[in-house]
Amino acid sequence: MLANFSYVRTQSVDEAVEHLSDSGARLHAGGTDLLGCLRDGTFSADKVVSLSGIEQLSGIRPASDGGLRIGALTRISEVASSALVKERYPGLAQAAGGVASPQLRNQGTLGGNLCQRPRCWYYRGEFHCLKKGGTKCYALDGENRYHAIFGGGPCYIVHPSDTAPALISLKAKLIIQGRKGERSLPVEEFFELPTMNLTGENVLLRGDVVTEIALPGETAGWKSSYRKVRERGAWDFALSSLALALRLNGSRVLQARAVLGGVAPIPWRCKAIEEAVTGKQLDSAIARQAALAAVEGAEPMEQNGYKVALVRGIVEESLLAMA
Numbered sequence: 117m118l119a120n121f122s123y124v125r126t127q128s129v130d131e132a133v134e135h136l137s138d139s140g141a142r143l144h145a146g147g148t149d150l151l152g153c154l155r156d157g158t159f160s161a162d163k164v165v166s167l168s169g170i171e172q173l174s175g176i177r178p179a180s181d182g183g184l185r186i187g188a189l190t191r192i193s194e195v196a197s198s199a200l201v202k203e204r205y206p207g208l209a210q211a212a213g214g215v216a217s218p219q220l221r222n223q224g225t226l227g228g229n230l231c232q233r234p235r236c237w238y239y240r241g242e243f244h245c246l247k248k249g250g251t252k253c254y255a256l257d258g259e260n261r262y263h264a265i266f267g268g269g270p271c272y273i274v275h276p277s278d279t280a281p282a283l284i285s286l287k288a289k290l291i292i293q294g295r296k297g298e299r300s301l302p303v304e305e306f307f308e309l310p311t312m313n314l315t316g317e318n319v320l321l322r323g324d325v326v327t328e329i330a331l332p333g334e335t336a337g338w339k340s341s342y343r344k345v346r347e348r349g350a351w352d353f354a355l356s357s358l359a360l361a362l363r364l365n366g367s368r369v370l371q372a373r374a375v376l377g378g379v380a381p382i383p384w385r386c387k388a389i390e391e392a393v394t395g396k397q398l399d400s401a402i403a404r405q406a407a408l409a410a411v412e413g414a415e416p417m418e419q420n421g422y423k424v425a426l427v428r429g430i431v432e433e434s435l436l437a438m439a
């Protein structure tokens with residue numbers, strides 16, 4: 117059952133920042149994650165601050181550098197179907213198209229997809245684990261088949277968003293408005309490991325609103341893709357995924373960016389893949405070499421060793437599909 121809270125529908129970002137500066141206030145975008153968390157008691161809110169009245173936060177528009185600016189309130193379905201996104205950043209369109217179900221893509225926003233809370237079932241359940249300020253990670257000796265194989269400890273969540281790895285592979289930036297004004301940072305620097313931030317997942321401070329996602333002109337001509345493996349055929353989070361963005365000359369790789377999803381507490385930039393393919397002609401031998409390099413250093417838990425083979429598989433498949 118939902119506990120009582122007050123509800124404010126703000127008309128400007130400044131107004132939203134002011135309301136969100138109160139402790140106990142929570143930002144509401146599409147609500148597909150927030151309302152579930154409030155209903156399940158994962159966390160509580162005294163005040164829910166809706167952005168839905170701020171029209172300027174929606175929409176996709178070309179930027180002067182040949183890139184795109186996407187408002188944080190833009191629906192995930194709009195990102196998936198946008199002709200501009202498909203043409204310039206196909207990897208992002210594929211990632212958005214792979215999120216959840218059509219209904220959730222129609223209601224969920226791109227900003228909300230990046231800021232959604234993790235899905236660890238202990239965290240979402242009635243367990244007062246480390247992430248909730250408790251003293252124990254229940255996944256460590258418990259049910260950990262969906263947890264991290266890279267970067268885990270002391271909490272072993274995996275980052276849930278499909279669009280985040282794609283945005284990082286494409287060198288996107290976030291525009292954030294907060295109590296001290298506006299700032300911009302690469303999406304890659306937005307997420308934080310549990311060793312840095314145990315109870316949160318990113319650098320947002322109280323009062324902050326992600327207002328826009330900026331895709332640079334630099335990667336607009338790159339070949340990009342997003343490949344996702346899930347347990348059910350559809351409507352499910354990634355067991356593992358790979359966002360790839362390559363600058364190619366024929367089949368020779370001039371520059372590469374590779375980001376794994378579903379395997380670490382943050383979208384996991386995999387420089388081993390990038391180094392294995394850069395300067396090379398993409399062929400099956402290089403794809404296999406990159407796949408092996410990708411899992412070096414993986415630290416599976418008791419029940420999630422299968423993710424190592426999954427990662428190898430999607431890396432090899434994605435590179436061959438690009439070739």
Ligand SMILES: Cc1cc2nc3c(=O)[nH]c(=O)nc-3n(C[C@H](O)[C@H](O)[C@H](O)COP(=O)(O)OP(=O)(O)OC[C@H]3O[C@@H](n4cnc5c(N)ncnc54)[C@H](O)[C@@H]3O)c2cc1C
Pocket residue numbers: 142143144145146147148149150151152188189192214215216217220223224225226227228229230231232233276277278279320324325326327351352353354
């Ligand atoms: C059954 C189910 C299946 C799903 N499957 C997938 C999947 O396969 N892949 C995937 O990527 N996701 C999946 N999701 C998650 C879903 O995509 C997210 O719930 C959705 O993207 C969140 O967007 P929203 O606008 O509804 O966010 P909200 O629920 O409104 O907000 C989510 C969180 O982000 C914060 N927030 C939202 N917008 C901003 C902003 N602009 N600035 C700062 N903070 C903000 C909110 O305060 C809240 O904490 C699934 C969800 C469900 C329920």
Ligand code: SF4
Pocket residue numbers: 236237238239245246247248252253254255256263270271272273
């Ligand atoms: S993995 Fe993180 S969220 Fe899950 S039980 Fe452990 S500390 Fe809690």
